[in-house]
Amino acid sequence: MEAWKYAAFTIIGCVLISGSVMMGLVLRKLEASMVHTINSRDIILLSTTVIAGVAMLILGIRNLVRIRRNST
Structure with a gap:
């Protein structure tokens, strides 16, 4: 059951x-078509999402590897 949880973390991170x-x-x-100008709020939102995704990806993969190692 625990492996499914970390697999879900990995998928959500991706x-x-x-x-x-x-x-x-x-x-x-x-921005190229002059409909919208990129402001700092957009950059903060995107970078926060990327950081959260990378953190979940690392957490999921690390724990899946640990579970795999413990099962053998």
């Missing part, structure tokens, strides 16, 4: 990272 990268690309496209 989703957060890829989603924030996609959002950054969308913001750059919007």
